[in-house]
Amino acid sequence: MDAVLYICHGSRVKKGCDQAIEFIERSKVKVDVPIQEVCFLELANPTIEQGFKKCVEQGATRIAIVPVLLLTAGHAKVDIPEEIHKVYQHYPHVKVAYGTPFGVDDQIVDILLERIKETEVPIQKDAMVLLVGRGSSDPEVKNDFREIAKRLAYKGGFQHVDTCYLAATTPKLLDGLKQASESGYSQVFVLPYLLFTGILMNEIRTELKRWNKADQEFILANYLGYHNALSNILQDRVNSLLNSKGNEYDVYRYS
Structure with missing residues (x-):
């Protein structure tokens, strides 16, 4: 069964985390996947481990993992993959595809x-x-x-x-x-x-x-924020993972 795990950055300011959760809830309706969970890289719960585990507990056998970040930097290249690797070892039967941040759009x-x-x-x-x-x-x-x-x-x-x-x-x-x-x-x-x-x-x-x-x-001016247009980009990122190699995910290879 397919699942999507959205990884947001996290903030010490509760309002920042609330904004992220509200954005993901709005975005979920555009994605036709039965299991969708949100988690945070740092400073907030649920953690990546908790989010991944929740997907598996609901029956996920393939998880599309999407970093909800603006640009591809250390968090997307190193920190998130390292966290996923720690969790993934406990669920070797689950296939994982790792996406990209919003980037230049x-x-x-x-x-x-x-x-x-x-x-x-x-x-x-x-x-x-x-x-x-x-x-x-x-x-x-x-x-x-x-x-x-x-x-x-x-x-x-x-x-x-x-x-x-x-x-x-x-x-x-x-x-x-x-x-x-x-x-x-x-x-x-x-x-x-x-x-x-x-x-x-x-x-x-x-x-x-x-x-x-x-x-x-x-x-x-106001900060960029979780604009509705970002939901469209997020949907594209998810669909790209869902459609990779037809209906099959690549298992994400961690170094």
């Missing part, structure tokens, strides 16, 4: 443009965007993030879209804000590339208060 660029429009601030001709990511030391993340920024500039008609990060790599948030402040653009839309509210969003909000000037406005 034009539907996400559309969400970003929507978040800017939601500020209800008229966009000036010389407006720029500062796209703020969580951050990772993985170079693939920076490449993907730059590609998203490039698509956002093209689709939104912005003269410039810059990127910065909250942790693990450079340029940091302060560097990005300083560079934007010195850029000469009259408007800077600060756009958090985050799935859920929490400590990082509060950090951006607090820092931004001191950057407005008489001739330059910094506008904080």
